[in-house]
Amino acid sequence: MKICGPKCSLCGLIISVWGIVQLVLMGLFFYIHSVALIEDLPLLEEYENLDAFYTAANAAYTQNAYNCWIAACIYVLTLLLSAQQFYMNSRVTAN
Amino acid sequence: MFIQPEAAYTSVSELGETGSVQFRDLNCNVNIFQRKFVTEVRRCDELERKIRYIETEIKKDGIALPDIQDDIPRAPNPREIIDLEAHLEKTESEMIELAQNEVNMKSNYLELTELRKVLENTQGFFSDQEVLNLDSSNRGAGVVDEATVQHRGRLGFVAGVINRERVFGFERMLWRISRGNVFLKRSDLDAPLNDPATGHPIYKTVFVAFFQGEQLKNRIKKVCTGFHASLYPCPSSHNEREEMVKNVRTRLEDLKLVLSQTEDHRSRVLATVSKNLPSWSIMVKKMKAIYHTLNLFNMDVTKKCLIGECWVPTKDLHIVQKALSDGSAAVGSTIPSFLNVIDTNEQPPTFNRTNKFTRGFQNLIDAYGIASYRECNPALYTCITFPFLFAVMFGDLGHGIILLLFGAWMVLSEKKLARIKNGGEIWNIFFGGRYIILLMGLFSCYTGLIYNDVFSKSMNIFGSNWINNYNTSTVLTNKHLQMPPNTSAVGVYPLGLDPIWQLADNKIIFLNSFKMKLSIIVGVLHMVFGVCMSVCNFVHFKKYSSIFLEFVPQILFLLLLFGYMVFMMFFKWFKYSPHATFQPETPGCAPSVLIMFINMMLFKNTKPFVGCNEFMFDSQEGLQKTFVVIGLICVPWMLLGKPLYIKFTRGRRVSHVKHNGELTGNMELAEGETPLPTGNEQAGGAHGHEEEPMSEVFIHQGIHTIEYVLSTISHTASYLRLWALSLAHAQLSEVLWNMVLSLGLKMPPYTGAIGLFVIFGAWCLFTLAILVMMEGLSAFLHTLRLHWVEFMSKFYEGLGYAFQPFSFKAIIDGEEEE
Secondary structure, three states: OOOOOHHHHHHHHHHHHHHHHHHHHHHHHHHOOOHHHHHHOOOOOOOOOHHHHHHHHHHHHHHHHHHHHHHHHHHHHHHHHHHHHHHHHHHHHHO | OEEOHHHHHHHHHHHHHHOOOEEEOOOOOOOHHHOOOHHHHHHHHHHHHHHHHHHHHHHHHOOOOOOOOOOOOOOOOHHHHHHHHHHHHHHHHHHHHHHHHHHHHHHHHHHHHHHHHHHHHHHHHOOHHHHHHHHHHHOOOOOOOHHHHHHHOOOEEEEEEEEHHHHHHHHHHHHHHHOOOOEEEEEEOOOOEEOOOOOOEEOEEEEEEEEOOHHHHHHHHHHHHHOOOEEEOOOOOHHHHHHHHHHHHHHHHHHHHHHHHHHHHHHHHHHHHHHHHHHHHHHHHHHHHHHHHHOOOEEOOOOOOEEOEEEOOHHHHHHHHHHHHHHHHHHOOOOOOEOOOOOOOOOOOEOOOOOOOHHHHHHHHHHHOOOOOOOOOOHHHHHHHHHHHHHHHHOOHHHHHHHHHHHHHHHHOHHHHHOOOOOOHHHHHHHHOHHHHHHHHHHHHHHHHHHOOEOOEOOOOOOOOEOOOOOHHHHHHOOOOOOOHHHHEOOOOOOOOOHHHHHOOOHHHHHHHHHHHHHHHHHHHHHHHHHHHHHHHHHHOOOHHHHHHHHHHHHHHHHHHHHHHHHHHHHHHHHOOOOOOOHHHOHHHOOOHHHHHHHHHHOOOOOOOOOOOOOOOOOHHHHHHHHHHHHHHHHHHHHHHHHHHHHHHHHHOOOOOOOOOOOOOOOOOOOOOOOOOOHHHHHHHHHOOOOOOHHHHHHHHHHHHHHHHHHHHHHHHHOOHHHHHHHHHHHHHHHHHHHHHHHHHOOOOOOHHHHHHHHHHHHHHHHHHHHHHHHHHHHHHHHHHHHHHHHHHHOOOOOOOEOOOOOHHHHHHHHHHO
16 A cells, blocks of 8 residues: 655655664764764763762663664664655556 | 768768767858758658647557667668658548547537437426327428417427526526527436536536417527527427437437447557557658758869868767768768768867766766866766765764665666666766765775774674773772773784774774874875876866966875874884883873974974974974975965966967967868868967966956965865764764663563554664665765866866767657756
């Protein structure tokens, strides 16, 4: 059954691939506590002391890493869906 | 060239296949209808008309025409032409006949269908008893037995079918002419019937009109004709009606069979024709092109051979001669055709050989202006400078990868994508520039690496070279800390910008200074390169005097002033260091390059800070003054040098012509018989340069000088757009990340992943639309402007016209686009 046309499925395909690649890499960078991504962490404005900050930061890093990887998995599903739609559309036009 | 008339057709066909000659029209004062080969052109037109008619018929039936890509046929020889004509004639007449038959049959079918409907629908109008009385109306097509009717005094009737729109007018008219003595019963048909001529479905109504008397019947019949109602004989007795209905049904079936067989036959004919049609169409096009070209030839006085004139690239001369000999050989002619090279004063067309890679860049340059004949072609250098300047403005590794992938896809599947004929204007532009896009992506990846920018985040590949020397309490109690470079900067980051800058508050202040200086350096280099290109032009056209009179002052002016500014920038980068112990060498004492430049031009001085020196090195003051003085001398040198030289040398050269590289003076007649064409008038125009009055020369040179001097300043400043656009791109990228993607990353655990999924999709779309498409087009446009105005105005003339050879490939491709 056709949910979207050829252009929509191609678009979905490209964004899914891009999403998978980039989210996996971003998850990896979050996992290794990369400093460049420090401003993207869900942290509070102020902490009691330095240790509280460090524990919060480490937790935030791993949490974001898992979020990214889960989103990457959802993009895998989207990829499969788009691919199936794309092949169905190209078979219809071939016929 | 001189061609034998018998071999003319084949020779021109060969030349068209090679596509290396541009013919000149020798018969421009002859009307199109009076030229020699007009009848042949008319024949071709007739053939084309037939082919077009068959094509429309094929398209109506929905049969696909095969696409010829690889095996393009050659122009047909006379025997083939006759075959083709016969074939096309036969097919066309068959098609017309079939169409006519079909129309006839369809109208028959319509009549029978209407008759059937009439018979079926009038059941309700008659009851069985009345039927017997109305027997009189049953004799043939509406012929009523007068005597019987009048004798009986009963009602007669006529039955028929009329368009539904006309029913009311019809009824009213009947009422009027019969003074109310006609009784009309009607019933609408539900299903529309197809009009045989147009094929449109029309709604109709069945009617039965009852009347008394012969006169009324005639009147009714006249009204029916007037309203285009079709009358049908309808028997009054039920049994006869049943029989008639059966009859009609069988006839309808037969007719349907015949119709479908006709249609099959038609499809078969069209299918067989459609296989050959594209190749025939191409052959006819080629034929027509050949005859048009032959019309450009002149007939020799002795009527023994055809004479034509053409432009041929020198390297292709042997190809042309081979084509001529092939043409003669194909016809079996013993007398060969041959080619003579003649010198001329006219400006030849400009021809730059390109391959699929360089064609895109050549198009960019040609859009500004086609190069004058044998001028230096900047397209070669544009292959590298264009993507480089684009990349300076677009520097982002992530976006560069996107461009690179797009360009690579188009290049790798170019054979398949080239077959797409109707992708639209925008697709054609993108596909035509696929190599440009590929290179732009590649260079953008490089500058992205140098600017250390991936979707506005930096990559820490080698480890940052800045260290934090403050102790914990200082860090914890201060919101902002400044890290002085003499203690915190350890070493130099190996490639590009240190990744820590992305997180610094003063990132933009630092990058501004760096990128602005970079832009000016690149700009001055580009402009110096442009001025140096003019040397190539002067050397080629043997205008050696211009090298001394124009090039030297121009390059001195540019280098001594703006080249010196570039030197100051580099010197400032090297001299001032935070590790210096001598205070005037610390960064705090570094003077502004712009202020120094302005002071240099105006011979002013500014007071430096306490403990600092005004100048960067000893004898800078003296050096600057010397440069400015020499630069000022260059201006009158440019202004007066060339005109005075022309004035002094004009007196010496009285009669001889040869001083301009484009003219080669003598014109030789090839055979002595044929008069060569209008080159004489044009030679006079080109010579006019000599007779230009001195005041014109001075004014001309004055304009050039003012333009050049002002342009050094304005164009140098114009190159600052390299900084401006790269700043805009970086900031847009950062805003997009912080305002869009960051929201998705700061979400609660596990469930936030779905939010991240949605927001990431939105971020992708925005990145593609704003940062890649919009910024990409913007940077492309600005790079193009930098090339056209800042670079090419230093040396480019661009007054040529393009070489458009007689090539079948170009003609067929051009027609397909239409």
